[in-house]
Amino acid sequence: MCPVCKQKIIKLTGWHNHHMVWRSLGGSESQENRILLHPNCHDQVHNQQLTIEKPRPPKGV
Ligand SMILES: [Zn+2]
Numbered sequence: 001m002c003p004v005c006k007q008k009i010i011k012l013t014g015w016h017n018h019h020m021v022w023r024s025l026g027g028s029e030s031q032e033n034r035i036l037l038h039p040n041c042h043d044q045v046h047n048q049q050l051t052i053e054k055p056r057p058p059k060g061v
């Protein structure tokens with residue numbers, strides 16, 4: 001699932017790895033810091049400097 005457009009990410013759409021904390025700012029390569037986005041959505045994030053938050057399942061209600 002792409003957090004930008006809320007569409008599924010499949011082989012056909014392709015995907016990019018986005019680092020929530022940029023590598024240049026000390027972000028890690030860990031799963032925690034990476035998120036999958038569509039290539040075009042990824043461009044949007046950078047062009048519009050959007051902040052992406054990792055979708056996390058609600059817990060501890
Ligand atoms: Zn997308």
Ligand SMILES: [Zn+2]
Nearest residue numbers: 017018019042
């Ligand atoms: Zn990125």
